Amino acid sequence: MRHLTITGILPLLLVSAMPAHAQMATIEPEQIAEIFCISSVGNNMAPVEALFSSDLQALVAEAWEKNAAYEAANPGDKPPLGDGLPWRTWPDYADGCTAGEGVAERELAHVDVTYTFSEAPDATYSNTLVLRPATFVDGANLEWRIDDIDLGEGQTFRSVLAGAFAP
Known part of the structure; x- marks a missing residue:
């Protein structure tokens, strides 16, 4: 009968301890x-900012820098981003939000988000998240990132940010 020594068992233990190469979830x-x-609805958009495209x-970041410069140059005045980022068409707090179905193509996806107000049911409105792929690596999963928000009536998250600092 053959006996396994530590030198014979060690490689087997090391191989069994290696993580499996599973594909990451998309x-x-x-x-x-x-x-x-x-x-x-939770009034904490930090998780969303982590899903921004690198360009957005x-x-x-540039908008916040401009906002800080405005505050420094105009003490006591409300800065352009005094109400925060323009996440939606109206800054009023919506106590309901529903995600719609996404429409995805190779380089672009759109998903509607609908805001509702329990105290004003007729005030419901929707915006559209505009997503772009972060990577297209052969064989890798597609990673979607928020690249803009269509706020309706020709306005977008990007255009409102740019307009906030227009002369």
Whole structure:
């Protein structure tokens, strides 16, 4: 009978301790919209900002820098982002938010989010999250990121941010 020594067992133990190479789960456009809704109703948009495209992250960081410069130059005045980022068409707090079904193409996805108000049921409105892929690596899962928000009537998250600092 053959006896296994530590040198014979060690490689087997090391191989069995290695993590499996499973594919990472992809967050679907609808799930991003659900995160957006939960964050909106919870009044904490930090999880949403983590889902921004790198381009949108840079744009928001630049807007906050401009806002800080405005505050420094105009003490006591309300700065352009005094009410925060323009997450939705109306800044009023909506106590309900529902994610719609996503429509995805290779380079673009859209998902509606509908805001509701328990005290004013007729005030319901929708905005659309515009998602773009973060990566397209052969064989890898597609990673969606929020690249803009269509606020309706020709306005977007990006255009409102840019307009807040227009001369």
